[in-house]
Amino acid sequence: MIHYFQLFQECLPSLLNGLSVTIIMAVFSIFLAFILGVILGIFSISDFKVLRVISNTYIYIVRGIPLMILGLFLYFGVGAVLDIRFNPLVAAIIALTINASAYMAEIFRGGIQAIDIGQTEAARSLGLGYLKTMHKVILPQAIKIMIPAFLNQFITTLKDTSILSVISVRELTLNGQIIIARNYLPFEVYSYVAAMYLVIITMLSLITKKVERRLSYDNKGKRD
Amino acid sequence: MIIRASGISKRFGKLEVLKGISLEVAEGEVLCIIGPSGSGKSTLLRCLNRLEKIHDGNITILEEDIVNTKNINALRQNIGMVFQSFNLFPNYTVLENMVLAPLELKKMTRKEAEEKAIALLKKVGLEDKKDVYPHTLSGGQKQRVAIARALEMNPKIMLFDEPTSALDPEMVEEVLKVMKDLAQEGMTMVIVTHEMGFARDVADRVIFMDEGFIVEEGTAEQVFSAPKSSRCQDFLSKVLSAR
Numbered sequence: 001m002i003h004y005f006q007l008f009q010e011c012l013p014s015l016l017n018g019l020s021v022t023i024i025m026a027v028f029s030i031f032l033a034f035i036l037g038v039i040l041g042i043f044s045i046s047d048f049k050v051l052r053v054i055s056n057t058y059i060y061i062v063r064g065i066p067l068m069i070l071g072l073f074l075y076f077g078v079g080a081v082l083d084i085r086f087n088p089l090v091a092a093i094i095a096l097t098i099n100a101s102a103y104m105a106e107i108f109r110g111g112i113q114a115i116d117i118g119q120t121e122a123a124r125s126l127g128l129g130y131l132k133t134m135h136k137v138i139l140p141q142a143i144k145i146m147i148p149a150f151l152n153q154f155i156t157t158l159k160d161t162s163i164l165s166v167i168s169v170r171e172l173t174l175n176g177q178i179i180i181a182r183n184y185l186p187f188e189v190y191s192y193v194a195a196m197y198l199v200i201i202t203m204l205s206l207i208t209k210k211v212e213r214r215l216s217y218d219n220k221g222k223r224d
Numbered sequence: 225m226i227i228r229a230s231g232i233s234k235r236f237g238k239l240e241v242l243k244g245i246s247l248e249v250a251e252g253e254v255l256c257i258i259g260p261s262g263s264g265k266s267t268l269l270r271c272l273n274r275l276e277k278i279h280d281g282n283i284t285i286l287e288e289d290i291v292n293t294k295n296i297n298a299l300r301q302n303i304g305m306v307f308q309s310f311n312l313f314p315n316y317t318v319l320e321n322m323v324l325a326p327l328e329l330k331k332m333t334r335k336e337a338e339e340k341a342i343a344l345l346k347k348v349g350l351e352d353k354k355d356v357y358p359h360t361l362s363g364g365q366k367q368r369v370a371i372a373r374a375l376e377m378n379p380k381i382m383l384f385d386e387p388t389s390a391l392d393p394e395m396v397e398e399v400l401k402v403m404k405d406l407a408q409e410g411m412t413m414v415i416v417t418h419e420m421g422f423a424r425d426v427a428d429r430v431i432f433m434d435e436g437f438i439v440e441e442g443t444a445e446q447v448f449s450a451p452k453s454s455r456c457q458d459f460l461s462k463v464l465s466a467r
Contacts, residue, residue, distance in 0.1 A: 124300065126324075
């Protein structure tokens with residue numbers, strides 16, 4: 001047991017380095033994927049068929065490709081064709097962004113479409129324009145529906161960062177593997193890695209719970 | 225004529241729901257549209273404020289072409305609409321529901337909008353409910369708020385799409401009373417309804433629709449007491465005997 005904690009202390013600096021890369025990757029890709037996802041989500045509920053087709057095709061393709069393949073393809077495949085050497089971290093953030101944005105677009109679309117069409121009709125027949133209807137009537141209700149799904153996706157994306165260890169991003173998982181290659185103690189080291197993921201995901205869940213509660217205080221109305 | 229529609233056709237896919245309907249409503253007139261479900265009466269009403277686009281014909285509201293107008297939002301401010309399912313905004317209180325549109329559209333100051341809203345709530349008997357959220361109201365109360373919300377915009381025309389069909393029977397009367405008062409004040413109203421007694425009492429004119437056509441048209445007395453077409457006779461005997 002003493003050995004277990006001593007080993008943890010020895011591994012900690014390297015694992016913390018990895019953890020910080022994991023967090024950077026997650027923060028950037030979640031942020032970018034959220035923006036891209038909302039844009040694609042707006043496309044998918046647009047009246048313009050072209051925009052809907054673009055969005056649906058994107059979602060269809062991205063959802064059909066495993067994240068690991070997307071990462072490998074970008075880092076090795078695209079890198080080779082364009083004859084550039086991607087920074088693995090950049091390639092990983094791009095891959096995660098592409099992947100998560102498709103799911104976030106679906107969350108956004110689903111949230112908007114969950115609101116009864118009568119809400120739009122009532123607002124429009126009062127003379128409110130499309131944007132005002134969205135802003136004042138539809139979005140405030142839809143966001144409440146979207147939030148849990150978005151939070152879930154944030155956590156998924158955070159965990160998915162470990163998949164990008166295959167393109168040599170020095171994040172938490174890969175740093176753990178490097179330590180194991182030296183000391184042959186996979187049980188101990190993977191347990192440290194798992195515990196560290198658990199801690200940051202718990203922290204993310206707590207923050208998001210707080211946000212969720214805040215929003216529901218601002219917005220006491222229930223759907224009828 | 226405050227509403228003028230001629231030759232309007234509307235399809236949903238291959239299904240033709242309106243087959244060349246023409247209709248006129250004078251200022252201050254109360255027109256009730258009756259007919260079996262699927263006859264196109266709700267669709268007709270929804271075409272009048274362009275919630276549905278028509279495929280053929282033309283509609284003029286307040287001397288403006290509603291089919292081709294560039295400024296549909298301005299025109300809609302003059303046309304209040306009340307829905308079967310109330311469609312109050314659940315994220316706003318009753319008062320906020322009412323002042324949202326006039327404030328967003330800069331039609332009134334907050335003070336004016338709130339004063340008017342409270343006066344209207346008093347009129348529909350719900351001034352004590354101004355700060356509650358819609359989910360705490362009964363169906364009849366929701367519909368009265370919805371009517372007040374539409375009136376807040378000072379519309380010249382009110383459209384009602386089966387306003388009592390989603391209500392429990394004991395709440396129908398309170399909504400009909402508000403509508404009756406409104407009719408007596410001279411509001412121009414087009415009402416799609418299954419309340420035959422109400423239509424008979426309040427309507428200046430009644431239209432019976434079936435399968436996308438206007439089959440019968442006349443005063444309430446003519447249509448209810450002496451319907452000419454067999455389809456209308458048949459419909460009336462069914463709904464009236466069911467009561």
